Amino acid sequence: MRDKPVVIGVAGGSGSGKTSVTRSICQRFTDKTILVVEQDYYYKDQSHLPLEERLNTNYDHPLAFDNDLLIDHLRDLMNHKPIEKPVYDYKIHTRSDEVIHVKPKEVIIVEGILILEDPRLVDLMDIKVFVDTDADLRIIRRLLRDIKERGRSLDSVIDQYINSVRPAHLQFIEPSKRYADIIIPEGGQNHVAIDIMASKIETILAKK
Numbered sequence: 027m028r029d030k031p032v033v034i035g036v037a038g039g040s041g042s043g044k045t046s047v048t049r050s051i052c053q054r055f056t057d058k059t060i061l062v063v064e065q066d067y068y069y070k071d072q073s074h075l076p077l078e079e080r081l082n083t084n085y086d087h088p089l090a091f092d093n094d095l096l097i098d099h100l101r102d103l104m105n106h107k108p109i110e111k112p113v114y115d116y117k118i119h120t121r122s123d124e125v126i127h128v129k130p131k132e133v134i135i136v137e138g139i140l141i142l143e144d145p146r147l148v149d150l151m152d153i154k155v156f157v158d159t160d161a162d163l164r165i166i167r168r169l170l171r172d173i174k175e176r177g178r179s180l181d182s183v184i185d186q187y188i189n190s191v192r193p194a195h196l197q198f199i200e201p202s203k204r205y206a207d208i209i210i211p212e213g214g215q216n217h218v219a220i221d222i223m224a225s226k227i228e229t230i231l232a233k234k
């Protein structure tokens with residue numbers, strides 16, 4: 027029987043640098059080694075709702091996510107089975123019709139704002155990381171990104187930040203930091219932390 031894949035969770039607030047850290051770690055390995063599973067792709071399907079109603083969803087609340095499906099997919103991958111990974115479109119606030127057929131790899135990184143908030147997900151992880159970046163940097167990064175890449179206006183980003191992102195960060199995300207094994211300050215430019223993560227993964231792979 028082959029070893030189960032190693033599951034690494036990368037959590038942190040929106041704009042903290044989770045994606046950048048994950049990308050930097052992946053760049054140290056071949057494409058065949060690490061599979062990234064984004065919690066964002068597992069937002070509940072809202073295709074049955076009109077776009078105006080989707081704008082009212084609180085995307086920072088745990089109930090916005092279909093963690094049952096995410097957990098099923100992680101379990102399948104850990105049992106060497108492929109999954110049909112959903113694809114998410116931030117511009118229309120729902121999953122697209124497309125799914126991607128993905129095969130398990132030796133290392134699975136599951137990345138998202140609330141992955142350490144659900145004990146069922148935490149139980150599946152071998153290593154838990156929290157990317158910890160100050161709120162002022164996170165909002166600046168998010169403003170730039172959401173306007174450039176996610177089709178948002180300045181007003182909508184500020185309004186969403188005040189009404190849902192900040193309260194959910196304080197209520198759910200920040201407290202979930204206590205479940206992390208490793209806390210990475212500042213995110214993607216923290217080369218020392220990324221080197222340490224990459225070395226740890228190399229050590230685990232060497233023992234397999």
Ligand SMILES: Nc1ncnc2c1ncn2[C@@H]1O[C@H](COP(=O)(O)OP(=O)(O)O)[C@@H](O)[C@H]1O
Nearest residue numbers: 039040041042043044045046167171213214215
């Ligand atoms: N250290 C950094 N300095 C400047 N910009 C950064 C840094 N890390 C990330 N960013 C930018 O901030 C935005 C959010 O980063 P990202 O890694 O996507 O965070 P998250 O996945 O936690 O939301 C992206 O546009 C990214 O390019």
Ligand SMILES: Nc1ccn([C@@H]2O[C@H](COP(=O)(O)O)[C@@H](O)[C@H]2O)c(=O)n1
Nearest residue numbers: 039040041066085086116119120139191
């Ligand atoms: N339709 C959506 C779905 C999610 N969001 C925001 O995305 C953030 C999580 O993604 P990060 O890459 O920033 O971690 C989360 O804070 C949601 O507010 C959205 O705006 N619209």
